[in-house]
Amino acid sequence: MKIILTDYLFFLLPSIIQAEMIYYPIIAVLGILANVITIVILSRGKCGLSKCVSRYLVAMAAADLLVAVIDVLLYRINHLYFPTTFLFITQVCSFHRALNHAVADISVWLTLSFTFDRYLMICCHQLRSRFCTEKTAAKVIATVCPLLCCKNIPWYFAFEPFISVHNVAWGCNVKQECFIEPTWILFTWIHRCFSPLLPMFLILLLNALTVGHILMASQVRRNLRASKNGANQNDAELESRRKSIILLFAISGNFIMLWMTYFIFFLCTQIIKRYYTTGFNNPMFIANETSYMLLLMSCCTNTCIYAVTQSKFRVELKSGMKYLLRIMFKRVKKGQQCGNERQ
Numbered sequence: 001m002k003i004i005l006t007d008y009l010f011f012l013l014p015s016i017i018q019a020e021m022i023y024y025p026i027i028a029v030l031g032i033l034a035n036v037i038t039i040v041i042l043s044r045g046k047c048g049l050s051k052c053v054s055r056y057l058v059a060m061a062a063a064d065l066l067v068a069v070i071d072v073l074l075y076r077i078n079h080l081y082f083p084t085t086f087l088f089i090t091q092v093c094s095f096h097r098a099l100n101h102a103v104a105d106i107s108v109w110l111t112l113s114f115t116f117d118r119y120l121m122i123c124c125h126q127l128r129s130r131f132c133t134e135k136t137a138a139k140v141i142a143t144v145c146p147l148l149c150c151k152n153i154p155w156y157f158a159f160e161p162f163i164s165v166h167n168v169a170w171g172c173n174v175k176q177e178c179f180i181e182p183t184w185i186l187f188t189w190i191h192r193c194f195s196p197l198l199p200m201f202l203i204l205l206l207n208a209l210t211v212g213h214i215l216m217a218s219q220v221r222r223n224l225r226a227s228k229n230g231a232n233q234n235d236a237e238l239e240s241r242r243k244s245i246i247l248l249f250a251i252s253g254n255f256i257m258l259w260m261t262y263f264i265f266f267l268c269t270q271i272i273k274r275y276y277t278t279g280f281n282n283p284m285f286i287a288n289e290t291s292y293m294l295l296l297m298s299c300c301t302n303t304c305i306y307a308v309t310q311s312k313f314r315v316e317l318k319s320g321m322k323y324l325l326r327i328m329f330k331r332v333k334k335g336q337q338c339g340n341e342r343q
Contacts, residue, residue: 014280031068034303051134090169098155
């Protein structure tokens with residue numbers, strides 16, 4: 001097996017590159033299919049979720065879909081398999097890299113927005129009727145996305161070409177001043193702290209406050225029901241809270257675990273002041289690529305979380321799969337009938 005547009009056999013490539021060439025196409029297919037299915041199912045509004053929650057989850061799925069297309073498909077896979085396409089013209093490449101940062105930030109901050117919305121809904125009874133609404137969710141999403149796109153505009157100017165061919169600049173190499181000039185260093189730190197350090201801290205804080213409130217409220221509710229009924233009976237309200245906290249923790253916990261390696265690697269590079277690697281087998285290069293592989297896995301895991309934690313989502317997913325299978329069988333049967341008639 002040869003890599004397109006290269007002279008190297010697959011089995012002669014470094015192990016990390018082999019892993020990426022197998023891993024990223026799988027992530028791209030799963031990420032695109034999973035998020036399209038999630039958007040369709042949640043948009044139908046038959047999963048028993050409030051319109052506010054559905055709006056956030058659909059927006060998060062759309063952001064993950066953009067990550068799967070823009071970062072995984074058009075950047076990672078294109079870089080591995082098609083290294084001389086127009087996407088490597090410096091102006092296009094610079095815009096693409098800035099867009100990668102923007103869609104990643106949008107995915108992160110929508111996760112935080114959803115966590116904050118659930119905190120208000122569960123812990124702040126006086127505010128939830130005002131802020132935990134579909135209209136507020138739409139405003140938050142419409143504000144977060146443009147702001148984060150603007151925030152990542154400086155990345156467009158952080159790259160310079162590798163080479164120039166017939167007066168056309170090719171490639172995206174990070175400018176040397178990005179590692180030296182105080183302005184760029186400050187911007188890089190702000191970017192990394194803004195995503196994912198600050199969202200991680202806020203998600204952990206909000207989850208801790210939410211859990212504390214739920215445990216306290218649940219204990220009070222159990223005591224009241226026990227004193228009133230003389231026994232602990234099934235409580236629909238407690239069951240609803242349990243399902244809400246499972247969904248919340250699954251989404252935010254998944255985000256923190258998959259982003260943690262990326263942030264730890266960034267801290268290590270800043271501490272040891274080493275920004276370049278010496279080869280494909282260098283531990284820093286392997287650690288960097290592994291952190292991105294884990295980070296980009298987040299674009300296809302939320303659908304699995306919904307399927308595991310939401311019974312109505314599973315029902316809708318099964319119904320959709322059965323519907324598609326019926327269509328496929330009908331078309332196959334029709335094709336066979338047409339073939340028999342021609343014979």
